Amino acid sequence: MNHDQASTPTSSKSAPTVAELAAVDRLLVVCDFDGTLAWHSSDRLNVPVDENAIEALRRLALMPGTDVVILSGRMMAELSEICPLDPPVRKVGSHGAEPEGSENLLTDGQQAALDAITEQLEALCEGNPCFVEFKPFQRGLHYRPVAGTPMAEQMRQAALNIDPHGAHITDGRMIVEFSVSDATKGTWIAAERERLNPDATVFLGDDTTDERGFAVLSENDLGVKVGEGETKARARVADIPGVAAWLTELADARAARA
Ligand SMILES: [Mg+2]
Structure with a gap:
């Protein structure tokens, strides 16, 4: 080897x-x-x-x-x-x-960032089967429902291009995730x-x-x-x-x- x-x-x-x-x-x-x-x-x-x-x-x-x-x-x-x-x-x-x-205690700044991210991601999901996952410290755009179609890559790119308001971005498997936690x-x-x-x-x-x-x-x-x-x-x-x-x-x- x-x-x-x-x-x-x-x-x-x-x-x-x-x-x-x-x-x-x-x-x-x-x-x-x-x-x-x-x-x-x-x-x-x-x-x-x-x-x-x-x-x-x-x-x-x-x-x-x-x-x-x-x-x-x-x-x-x-x-x-x-x-x-x-x-x-x-x-x-x-x-x-x-x-x-x-216990999941968000600061006001973290909550505001999550709210702004949520609004942008939900706008992307309007009229299509993609969806936003809510977690205490994260929001994730799931594009698995359109996997195998050209829309999957379009949704991924669109999610990567939103304003993350300082959140950490992870380009995962069928999900783009935004985290306000450093973990x-x-x-x-x-x-x-x-x-x-x-x-x-x-x-x-x-x-x-x-x-x-x-x-x-x-x-x-x-x-x-x-x-x-x-x-x-x-x-x-x-x-x-x-x-x-x-x-x-x-x-x-x-x-x-x-
Ligand atoms: Mg896994």
Whole structure:
């Protein structure tokens, strides 16, 4: 394998194997939800999940020295409804802006920015099936309803061209999202690693927003990209069943270690 030093300037160490990850004392497993554990569906609140992946995460969360967190772009109110995992698995919503049990207090400036963004995005959706998603710290224009038509790219461009009023913009998969929070999956994972100080962190995800998570991982950690596309992750699985197989292998190896 050709190791590109330029893309990994901090280390030439190869990515840890599943066996190496399973053997550490303290392991943090962070997993995206949509597109990683669950398939996309036209009904956002009724998405099919991969039961094998869910079961592997359940098993891991019950093992000593193992923390399991679902880190989703969805707001917590939706995530808690659709993700069939219970404590000790933890859930974090809105790309890290909504840890479990947090209160969402917007400043007047953040609220004003969100209102202005909402007005512009709703104008774009008039007369077509695209829609605006409301989250405590974000608004997102979903153009999945027109996927596969020329309108998808037109909606994406139009959304990218609105006045963001200082919000952070993410050009995601079938969504352009505006956030008035500074939290990203990267800032959340970095803070959680600081807090728990695990020997290794694993993060699995499929979308643009997950790249910010992969980017903060160190040489002992492993990012696992789901599907095709450019990525900073050092491992890749093809699809959601691939996630299930990978997590099951990790759970089996960690169970055998005790
Ligand atoms: Mg995803």
